[in-house]
Amino acid sequence: MIIVGSLLLSATKDFPDWGDQDSPANDGPVSSFYIEKTEEKTKVPNMVTAVLADYRGYDTMFETVVIFIAGIGIIAVLRTYGNNDSTPKNQVGDEGAGLLAKITCSLILPFIQLFALYVVAHGHHSPGGGFQGGVMLGASYILLALAYGLARAKSCFSEKRTLVFAVVGIIIYVGWGVLCLIMGKEFLNYSALDSILPGGVEMARSHSMLAVEIGVALTVTAVMFSMFSNLSTKGRLDKGL
């Protein structure tokens, strides 16, 4: 292990200085193109969201599929069915936390969800986008499960509904690409939707980015909540469903 460490350390000799503006990663043609031309081609000020959803949309689609597979994998590994009469008391607390935590969480939860939806929708102009908003929305349901007990969260977001959300999210993403395919251009080339969406070619790309981000957020929400509910009850999901 010392050998690997010293090898890596000797490679740092060639690295550029920190904050150098002429380093090869910063000066290459691709990055310059992204910085300079994103504004005029897609009218989206947030460069990271534009690159993530439009220029590298293929990667994002498969990343969503990876999250979905992880959720399905956890269900496949842990989930057990059948009636267990002698289940031990649910570790995460079935009646939830104390009274003070319940009141605080009930006050703050709607704002968390509203902010999560805002982050998804405003991803074009501020840091944010599909992933961040989806994780926050999933975390709000986890907070509900922690404060009020898992049964209450299950009544809002049952297992069947999580699976439906996850699949719908992926279908939105892939379906949007197929829609572009139908309109005549390549897969996930948003400028082909110029005729159905209002605005010019640039606004078509901007609106398509929003639709795609909504799909990503739905899948991420469902998978985060299903991961938590499976991991905290060892797959039994008792006292619910």
Next chain:
Amino acid sequence: MDIIIASFIEEVIVPKFNYWIYVILMMIGLFAMITKNNLIKKLIGMAIFQTAIILLYVSVGVKSEANIPIISHHGHQEHVEHAQDENHSPKPEVSTDDKSEKGDHHTIDKDKFANPLPHVLMLTAIVVGVSTLGLALAISQKVHGSFGTLEEDEILDQLKPGGHD
């Protein structure tokens, strides 16, 4: 002789100090993955290794005195309020290259923004990392349910003489 060694160390370590720290973090993660016996400690080591690599990639795209990669629009009266906007003041006067677009848009100087490309790739990496962590924790729960312990050497002892599997 000492002065030569000292100056050599000064040249190699000091400007690239942060890369040394990243490599040290990676080695800590790798060490934990290999030598620790507890399964959860191994997973913590894996997560440390992942975040150290992401740190390395993001810090390659950092430019000193650069703004965040979001182009801000401070209203459409740009040609009127030229005295109040600090965000726009360096750009139209300094950049002399002729990459200007339409008439009323300012030119975007690529040195004033951080590089967005590593951010995008690392966003994917973080999310894939948390998916892997979730799945690994699920498998470790099953291992604990089946063997009764989370220590690697005890699990290997139970596996060797044909213990219940």
Next chain:
Amino acid sequence: MIWQFDIIILIFLVVTAVIALRVKDLLGASMIFGIYSFLICLLWAEMGAVDVAFTEAAVGAGVSTVIMIATVFSTTRRSKD
């Protein structure tokens, strides 16, 4: 890009990583891992990578720490090394 701040945060990062691996209580290790995630998020926000910092704050210090603590509650809480 304030280099004093960066060096302090980086040294904290190394110390936190070493402590998270040496603590024998698994619940404490999960919590210290949450602290590590927060420090990395702070470092990225200072470097100018706001989207990455947002994602790390939501994912690393939120969901990742919670599922680790959920697993520790379901299994043992002490570790032998």
